[in-house]
Amino acid sequence: MVRKLFKHEFLSYARIMLPIYAVLIGVSGLxxxxxxxxxxxxxxxxxxVSSIIAYVVSIVLALVxxxxxxxxxxxxxxxxxxxxxxxxxxxxxxxxxxVKSVTVLAVEFVTLLVILGSVAIITSGDVLTExxxxxGYLYNEAEYYLKGHLPFYIAxxxxxxxxTSFTSIMMFYFxxxxxQLARKNRVLAAVGVxxxxxxxxxxxxxxxxxxxxxxxxxxxxxxxxxxIAERPLQSAHWILxxxxxxxxxxxxxxxxxxxxxxxxxxxxx
Amino acid sequence: xxxxxxxxxFLSVFxxxxxxxxxxxxxxxxxxxxxxxxxxxxxxxxxxxxxxLDRCDTLFPxxxxxxxxxxxxxxxxxxxxxxxxxxxVSEDEVFIAENYGSYEVFCRADKFEEINGxxxxxxxxxxxxxxxxxxxxETEDFENKWLPFSDELSxxxxxxxxxxxxxxMMEINYNYLFDVMLTSEDRLFCQNAFSLVNINGxxxxxxxxxxxxxxxxxxxEYNEEIEDMxxxxxxxxxxxxxxGNGFNPQYSY
Numbered sequence: 445m446v447r448k449l450f451k452h453e454f455l456s457y458a459r460i461m462l463p464i465y466a467v468l469i470g471v472s473g474l475x476x477x478x479x480x481x482x483x484x485x486x487x488x489x490x491x492x493v494s495s496i497i498a499y500v501v502s503i504v505l506a507l508v509x510x511x512x513x514x515x516x517x518x519x520x521x522x523x524x525x526x527x528x529x530x531x532x533x534x535x536x537x538x539x540x541x542x543v544k545s546v547t548v549l550a551v552e553f554v555t556l557l558v559i560l561g562s563v564a565i566i567t568s569g570d571v572l573t574e575x576x577x578x579x580g581y582l583y584n585e586a587e588y589y590l591k592g593h594l595p596f597y598i599a600x601x602x603x604x605x606x607x608t609s610f611t612s613i614m615m616f617y618f619x620x621x622x623x624q625l626a627r628k629n630r631v632l633a634a635v636g637v638x639x640x641x642x643x644x645x646x647x648x649x650x651x652x653x654x655x656x657x658x659x660x661x662x663x664x665x666x667x668x669x670x671x672i673a674e675r676p677l678q679s680a681h682w683i684l685x686x687x688x689x690x691x692x693x694x695x696x697x698x699x700x701x702x703x704x705x706x707x708x709x710x711x712x713x
Numbered sequence: 714x715x716x717x718x719x720x721x722x723f724l725s726v727f728x729x730x731x732x733x734x735x736x737x738x739x740x741x742x743x744x745x746x747x748x749x750x751x752x753x754x755x756x757x758x759x760x761x762x763x764x765x766l767d768r769c770d771t772l773f774p775x776x777x778x779x780x781x782x783x784x785x786x787x788x789x790x791x792x793x794x795x796x797x798x799x800x801x802v803s804e805d806e807v808f809i810a811e812n813y814g815s816y817e818v819f820c821r822a823d824k825f826e827e828i829n830g831x832x833x834x835x836x837x838x839x840x841x842x843x844x845x846x847x848x849x850x851e852t853e854d855f856e857n858k859w860l861p862f863s864d865e866l867s868x869x870x871x872x873x874x875x876x877x878x879x880x881x882m883m884e885i886n887y888n889y890l891f892d893v894m895l896t897s898e899d900r901l902f903c904q905n906a907f908s909l910v911n912i913n914g915x916x917x918x919x920x921x922x923x924x925x926x927x928x929x930x931x932x933x934e935y936n937e938e939i940e941d942m943x944x945x946x947x948x949x950x951x952x953x954x955x956x957g958n959g960f961n962p963q964y965s966y
Contacts, residue, residue, distance in 0.1 A: 571736050
């Protein structure tokens, strides 16, 4: 059943995202075609700049639509009339959440690949060759200065990107799930939860900074900074790992709360 | 099927056009990149080798405004502006100089012996001229020019600097006109000689010393020639010299 859920989720995303991908690839191809007629004239300048603007708008659209689709799909599928069907399926709330979040991650990854592909189209030829040369050069320089730590940094950053992406999706799901507890104006309530969450995080951050500035020494902050200064390369691993763990913790909290509410406090329209 | 094949062939050719086409911006960046040789004493730029000249404070080539970037050989062109050292190149591409700090000057290999020889032999500076910038209406760009003094007046300057009456500059109200440079015949070598000022209608040569400003008066018989030059200078630079150009070193900072 979970497989079927995945299939329908991906089909639903494909209906919206595939035309967007086609537009993005088309616009990048058009821009590359315009570049073939490169010259100093006004007409070329207008055509080139217009195509670049269209290209940038397409990229933004692709990225934004992924998230908008994720949010609307989660809301409609689980908390509106469709929810009556969704929750009659032999699928647990946990599985629902996993299917939705993993699908969004996969679609985000595909969107990123399509964007990279469009960049390759726009820069194809000499420029793309030079880009690869530059990346290779920078990688070699970084490897030399980072003394063997680079592959681990890359892996850690990729994991961190995955975890932060998952956390941001779960945060949106959390806001919608809490919002649906309201009797009326659920979407507005979800927006309110989002802003409340933002203000809470800012308050926690501010209080944390005040505590650190007053009790920093007792808490060993100076010792921490000394360790970072003495061993920067090793410390970076700790920092990246800790950040990933924190985000994972956050996403776990969101996930568990969403699951608990869906299980015990579902309030369908 | 035939139409499909035709479309495929057309698309393949189309895509190949992309792969083999260049980019003006990239070609420009390549033209602006040079490379350090085996040692930092040599540079290669546009297929020519440039060697570092002996240090010379009077070498004064005309440099282009646009910078070029000198990098190690393995630095890709897209990174040259970020990782390269900024250099200036002369209009005739004979000289390349660092844009900051030590001002090391490199000379193209075919001219190196000649120029380095002139530096080592302490090239004689014999002509007096004014260096200024004027706006060309035709090219719509600024142009650097030289306005030379006549041989007679130059000889008079030499005489006055060697034998003239040197006095302390006590006047507060005077008109600073311009700086006069002492140059070689081809203007490649030059140094600041003195400032020309007008004190109550009389022209004087003014220079700085440890004791302060010193002046040497210029005989009145040369006023006409100096004023002809001032007229040309004023027209070329659009600076009104009737009341001086507003700069009084006495009161600066």
